[in-house]
Amino acid sequence: PEFVAHAVNDWCRFNGTGSLFIDPGSPWQNAWIESFNGRLRDELLNSWRFDSLLEAQVLIEDWRIDYNANRPHSAHHGLTPTEFALQWTTTHQPQAA
Known part of the structure; x- marks a missing residue:
């Protein structure tokens, strides 16, 4: 992480930001991010003992997909992100001229 931080710092300085x-x-x-880290830790990392790197990668990817698409979200009034996106798209279609 330190090396990445130095690269980001250099990029910011070079780009005047x-x-x-x-x-x-x-x-x-x-x-x-604290909420996300807590969920990841509680729902996956503290619950599993991975027997291999491949197993960890598969389970984490499954969790990521579920987290990003299938979990109900209070900010979306209990809808999953997928349901919210579908509802938003249907209600925000451009009007035909």
């Missing part, structure tokens, strides 16, 4: 940092011990500054 900056980055924002989360203060250590301040998870409330980025609640979304």
Whole structure:
């Protein structure tokens, strides 16, 4: 991670931009990623003992697909992300001229 951080820092400097940092011990500054990390840890990483790298990759990918498409989301009034996207697309179609 340190090497990536240096590369990102160099890129920002080269492109005349900056980055924002989360203060250590301040998870409330980025609640979304903290929530995601907690779910990943509780629902998958703390529950499984992977016997191989391949098994870990398959189970994590299955969890990622389920997390991104099938889990109900309170911000979407209990709809899954897939249901929300379908509903949004149907209600936001351009009007025929």
